[in-house]
Amino acid sequence: MANPVNDDSIILWSNDAPTTDTNLPQGSSSMAPGGPTELAGELRSIKSVCREESINKAWERWKGLDGTMAWVDATHFTLTGDQRTAAAGGTGTPVGPVEVGRRVECTLAAGFLYGTISAASFSLGLTSVTVVMDSGALDATLSEVAFGTETLGNSALPAGVTTPLYAVATGTDTYAAAISVPSYVTGQEYRIRFTNANTGAATLNINGLGAKSIVKNGGTALSGGDLPAGAIAELVYDGTNLQLIGSSSGSVIPMGSSGFGATGIGTASIQVGAVGTPASTVESTLFSYTLPANALDTNGQYLMIEAWGQWALNTHGKTSRLKFGATVIDIAEWDSGSNPATIRGWWLRAKVIRLGATSQQADGWSVYPTSTGVINGISVPRTLPAATLSGPVVIAVTGENDVATANDIVGFGLQVLYCS
Numbered sequence: 553m554a555n556p557v558n559d560d561s562i563i564l565w566s567n568d569a570p571t572t573d574t575n576l577p578q579g580s581s582s583m584a585p586g587g588p589t590e591l592a593g594e595l596r597s598i599k600s601v602c603r604e605e606s607i608n609k610a611w612e613r614w615k616g617l618d619g620t621m622a623w624v625d626a627t628h629f630t631l632t633g634d635q636r637t638a639a640a641g642g643t644g645t646p647v648g649p650v651e652v653g654r655r656v657e658c659t660l661a662a663g664f665l666y667g668t669i670s671a672a673s674f675s676l677g678l679t680s681v682t683v684v685m686d687s688g689a690l691d692a693t694l695s696e697v698a699f700g701t702e703t704l705g706n707s708a709l710p711a712g713v714t715t716p717l718y719a720v721a722t723g724t725d726t727y728a729a730a731i732s733v734p735s736y737v738t739g740q741e742y743r744i745r746f747t748n749a750n751t752g753a754a755t756l757n758i759n760g761l762g763a764k765s766i767v768k769n770g771g772t773a774l775s776g777g778d779l780p781a782g783a784i785a786e787l788v789y790d791g792t793n794l795q796l797i798g799s800s801s802g803s804v805i806p807m808g809s810s811g812f813g814a815t816g817i818g819t820a821s822i823q824v825g826a827v828g829t830p831a832s833t834v835e836s837t838l839f840s841y842t843l844p845a846n847a848l849d850t851n852g853q854y855l856m857i858e859a860w861g862q863w864a865l866n867t868h869g870k871t872s873r874l875k876f877g878a879t880v881i882d883i884a885e886w887d888s889g890s891n892p893a894t895i896r897g898w899w900l901r902a903k904v905i906r907l908g909a910t911s912q913q914a915d916g917w918s919v920y921p922t923s924t925g926v927i928n929g930i931s932v933p934r935t936l937p938a939a940t941l942s943g944p945v946v947i948a949v950t951g952e953n954d955v956a957t958a959n960d961i962v963g964f965g966l967q968v969l970y971c972s
Contacts, residue, residue, distance in 0.1 A: 611657050611698035612649055621697055626689035628682055629658075629697060635679040636672055650681055655700030658683075661693035670735075684759060687730075717742050719758070724748040726763065727756045736761055738791040749781040750774055756787070756794055764789070768796045769821070769842045797844060820847070820855075820968040828951075828959030835873070835952040838963030843945040847970065854905040854971050857881075859949040861963040863896045863920075869954035870961050874900040874916065876947055877939035882916030882932050888954050896920055900949070904937065912937045 620632045635648030650672045658665045667685035674680075681697075683690070719729035721744045729744055736758070744756065753773040755763040766774055766787065778796065779785055787794040821841040829836045839859065848855070859882075863870045869888030873880050882900040902916040916932035939945045947968060951961030 611700060621694075623690060623692055623694040624680070626691070627685065628680060629690065629694060630681065631679045632677060633679065634674045636674060648679070649699040650679055656683055657698040657700070658685075658690060658694060659696040659698075660691060661695075665690070718744075720745045720747060721756060722747050725750050725752060725754045727754060727766075728760075729756060729758050731759050736764065736789050738789055740789050742787045742789070742794070743784055744787055745782070745784045746779045747781065749777060750779040751776045754779065765793045766796055767793045769840070820970050822965070822967045824965040826962050826964060828962045829953055831956045831958040833953055833956050835871075835950050838949045838951055838961070839966035840946055840948040841966060841968050843947055843968070845943050846941065848906040848941050851906055851908060854903055855947075856969040856971055857902050857904065857947060858965075858967045859900045859963065860965055861898055861949075861951075861961065863898060864957070864960045864962075866957070866960070868957060868960050871952045872898050872900060872918075872961055872963075873950045873952070874902055874948075875950065876902070876904050876912070876914060876937045877945050879914065879935055879937035879939070881914035881935050881937065882918055884918040884920045884930075886920070902932075906941065909942060910938055910940050912939060912941075 622630050624630060631648070631650065633648070635650045637648055637651040650669060652669050652672060654669050656667050656669060658667065665685055665688045667683040669681060670684045671682035672679060717731050717740070719731045719742070721727040721729040727744075727746065729742075731742070742758065750766075752775065754766045756766055757763040766779070768774060768778060771793065774796070786797045788797055789795075820843070823839050823841065827838045829838070838861070843855075857874060857876075859872075859874050861872065863872075863886055867888060868886075870886040872884045874882040881902040881904065884898045884900060886896065898918065898920040900916065900918050902914050905913045907913055914935045914937055916935070918930050918932060947966075949963050949966050951963065953960045
């Protein structure tokens with residue numbers, strides 16, 4: 553932000569024109585209409601307005617106004633007196649420019665540096681200010697600090713920056729990215745470009761504030777390749793971890809408020825690998841994906857969901873299900889007693905359309921061979937799930953045996969696509 557004020561004269565002008573005081577241009581002057589000093593009062597009023605407009609439209613320059621500024625080290629400087637915005641660091645009438653989250657413009661011999669106040673304290677007549685610089689470091693040539701004019705109290709973001717924040721992360725699995733923010737804020741979104749692909753569980757340290765685990769599906773550690781090299785991922789801080797929103801085996805697509813990429817289609821999740829049912833007759837989950845709250849926020853948006861796997865070569869009864877919340881939206885079944893000629897593969901697919909905040913329409917198709925190997929394709933009757941889309945919805949692939957035998961049903965993958 554450029555500073556249109558080239559000297560200190562304007563900010564030293566009176567800021568209390570409506571009252572009687574001893575400020576220039578006239579000493580104790582009456583503001584009464586028609587009074588003997590009405591012209592002087594008008595001049596003071598004009599100068600007051602000029603001062604306020606200057607501060608509103610530029611960096612607020614405090615050098616010389618309230619004591620001496622002194623350089624301390626690469627991230628610290630001091631001001632004489634208690635220059636925090638309110639007495640006792642948070643109560644009382646605002647008195648100074650220093651507040652956590654406020655932007656600063658620092659003048660050095662080499663030019664201007666910009667940063668954000670991350671801490672402030674008052675002791676022994678000095679206000680000690682800690683800043684996180686966007687780049688570079690303070691040095692002994694520091695001659696002036698100007699303060700940004702964003703709304704005070706908004707410590708979540710630097711001035712002029714809106715969510716989501718963007719940065720490039722370096723490292724592998726233990727990632728680091730530089731974003732000039734003073735702290736992690738619950739609900740903050742970050743769009744991060746990962747230089748290197750992850751090989752397993754991963755963490756990200758933003759601005760040196762401490763490493764946070766990157767998780768998916770609400771809390772699951774990442775698998776290798778969830779963050780492909782060069783991909784841009786959207787992460788949301790949940791107060792503990794950084795949750796990954798939108799990933800695939802080949803790319804990570806940034807999601808907007810509705811969960812849709814710019815092209816109207818985005819991969820929410822691809823999970824692959826052989827996962828078998830246990831030695832039980834109880835319905836067991838093979839794969840699951842937690843659809844984030846409000847991922848479908850407009851009627852007509854929909855999901856395309858696919859799951860696939862195989863059944864073992866035996867006469868046991870088997871059932872593979874695809875679920876949206878509590879509702880079965882697609883199903884494939886093998887009756888017990890048949891003697892299959894080969895191991896059978898199965899494939900489930902469904903389309904879930906948002907009709908309302910708590911109403912959806914699901915159409916499913918299932919494909920699997922018969923006992924003689926003939927492909928059997930079935931259109932599953934339309935279902936009407938009633939999941940509450942304002943909260944998270946679990947999409948699951950399950951398997952159920954009629955004989956307690958391990959790996960009678962094996963899932964090979966689940967894919968969820970957002971579409972508009």
